[in-house]
Amino acid sequence: PYSFPFALSVVCLLDQILGRALGGKTGRAVSGWDIGVTTIHLSSSSSKFFSSIEIPTTLPIIECHRDEVRELPPKAEVLAWSEKTGIEMFKYGSHMMGIQGHPEYTQDILFHLIDRLTQRGYIEDWYGDELKAKLEEVEPDKDAWKNLCTSFLKDRL
Numbered sequence: 159p160y161s162f163p164f165a166l167s168v169v170c171l172l173d174q175i176l177g178r179a180l181g182g183k184t185g186r187a188v189s190g191w192d193i194g195v196t197t198i199h200l201s202s203s204s205s206k207f208f209s210s211i212e213i214p215t216t217l218p219i220i221e222c223h224r225d226e227v228r229e230l231p232p233k234a235e236v237l238a239w240s241e242k243t244g245i246e247m248f249k250y251g252s253h254m255m256g257i258q259g260h261p262e263y264t265q266d267i268l269f270h271l272i273d274r275l276t277q278r279g280y281i282e283d284w285y286g287d288e289l290k291a292k293l294e295e296v297e298p299d300k301d302a303w304k305n306l307c308t309s310f311l312k313d314r315l
Contacts, residue, residue, distance in 0.1 A: 243258055
């Protein structure tokens with residue numbers, strides 16, 4: 159029913175809005191907050207979708223959410239999952255893709271968000287400090303995410 163003359167790739171909240179608008183279900187994440195660098199696992203079906211580019215089977219990405227797509231829209235396909243989130247990335251047709259994480263975020267942006275979450279009482283100070291310490295140990299694969307998103311948006315997949 160939806161026809162787009164262009165590719166649409168969305169992240170986090172827009173991922174959830176897209177999923178819901180297409181007939182899926184969203185809500186609070188059963189596992190609670192997902193903040194930090196999370197390793198996502200590409201599904202076996204995504205290997206066909208990403209066959210024209212070299213993408214590792216696991217990709218670290220910055221996450222900062224406590225809501226998620228819980229149930230895919232009809233005809234949508236899971237492209238990736240993580241230990242905390244069952245639908246990290248999905249596609250709908252060949253021109254729409256949703257990503258739960260934030261390939262566009264830097265470590266500085268996430269540090270700022272963690273500070274805001276602690277200041278507003280959404281997470282405890284000790285937890286914010288723990289998250290920041292863990293961020294010093296691992297970084298997302300920015301080049302792989304740039305390649306993946308650019309290739310999708312330029313219809314090279």
